[in-house]
Amino acid sequence: MRYDATSANAIEATGLIKRFGKTTALAGVDLVARPGRVLGVLGPNGAGKTTAVRILATLLRPDGGQASVFGYDVLRDAYQVRQLIGLTGQYASVDEGLSGTNNLIMIGRLLGLPRAQARARAAELLARFELTDAAGRIVKTYSGGMRRRLDLAASLVGRPRVLFLDEPTTGLDPNSRTDAWAMIRGLVSDGVTVLLTTQYLDEADQLAHDIVVIDKGKVIATGTPDELKARTGGQVLLVAPSDPARLAEAATLLEALAGAEVTTDAEAGAVSAPVADKALLPRVVRELDGRGIELAEFTLRKPSLDEVFFTLTCHRADDEEDTQTRELEDTSR
């Protein structure tokens, strides 16, 4: 049976291709989301994350490849797919001219709920997202964070099995972000599968069971957060001289010893380098001591996803070409 949820993956995509004019937004993307798990799709601006989500959520036709949600093809069985998914876009897609309550009642009614049930479901979700006080107000008067919460509530009216969250916390203050994370965890514990796109690595690190890194329309890495961290090789050594004036000297030394590119953080007065071999540590200490560089900090730690990401993508997120793709995606809406 096609809806046999025990064997089907929640989301499956193979070889997705999408072009906007001359720009290729997706150049053959494969991804899999396991039921009840969070798949984090990471990538810089214009990497193709939003395009991928729009295809999976039946909003955009791919130029090539296949995608399905619980075995239902996003093109052939779009109507079935739409009964299983919820979508929270990068741009809050709620009706600004309606109150919070009416937005949710509208969606409940569209999903076939009788009037009383739609009203009850709206009240329940508004309470859950702490919007009860603002329920009767026109959405135009909401703050950015409230609008995001309403958008998330709107995507939950139909109790979706698969939830697409396209940069759900972009533009939120740290408190609201933490709240959003708690909500997402709550949904996952209810058995909802979540596909989350984000530019924030800590977000993926916090929430995702699996991560797909997309860059320039291609998948450049997949794995669990730990696997990805391990992939960049070993650990990171951080050295901070007591005298900030000697930071450059320490950096040169570390670069020579580690044989790898170092990252200097002048503000923190620290320099860090990846170390593959732990035997390097005593040598670094000896050399620094030999030159009379006193240390304020000397630590060895796992690389952050930021570092992994930077190593994987090897380019800045605001490349001109990327911005172009992003604009094309926007005009195609």
Added chain:
Amino acid sequence: MTAFAAPAFPAPARRLGLRSGLRNTFTLTWRSVLKIRTNLEDLLGLSLQPIMYLLLFTYVFGGAIAGGTHAYLQFSLPGILVLSVVFATLGTGLMLNQDIANGIFDRFRSLPIARSAPLAGAILGDLVRYSISVAVTLGFGMILGFRITTSPLSAIAACLLLLVFALAMCWFSALIGLLAKTPQGVQWFGFLAMFPLVFGSNLLVPAATMPGWLQAFVKVNPITYLTEAERGLLTGGPVATPAIRSLLWALGIFIVFAPLAVRVYRRKT
């Protein structure tokens, strides 16, 4: 392991029934009507625009064209009804354009609802806007001294004819709303298309003094037929021919622009 593992959720329905599709449309009509109530600026403009036309045209043109304001009002009010309602159809395009820009249509498209429901709901909801426009024009006109010299029944027919024509015109507006990239674009394209149509007619002045080439245009302009039909229905005169011609034009406009708008809408969705 059994061969048939129990599904974790019920299988989704295979297709949307006609009744559900209609219910989707009515839900979205409800949304449009609610928005009229909450968008005070639109409501204010919608009501003040006909009042402005009535005051301006009656007192500026009245003496010059008809030798008196009352005589001119009897002549011009049916035209101003047409003018107000035709310009009110621009709102349909503006709202669609806004809906697409702010992402609410993406939400609709991600839901298991009839694909045409957002479009049909927006247009049905706008019928209320057009009715407001007609009611204000007629009501304020009567305050200024306009008198219906026919019967209440033909006055009702006059209003219905206007609404039918507006329902056809709003598909043209919807097409512009779907094609334009910005609300400004909708406004410009709309005005550029509608101004010659509305004012290149006998709506405010009799066509007799116009140059021949313009008279030729006025003669085939659907707005002319509609205005004549309105005059006939409200203040007496021939009705059948202009009314039938207006209805045929409305049908023609609908047949051309509704499928085009639906096509553009589907391609965008």
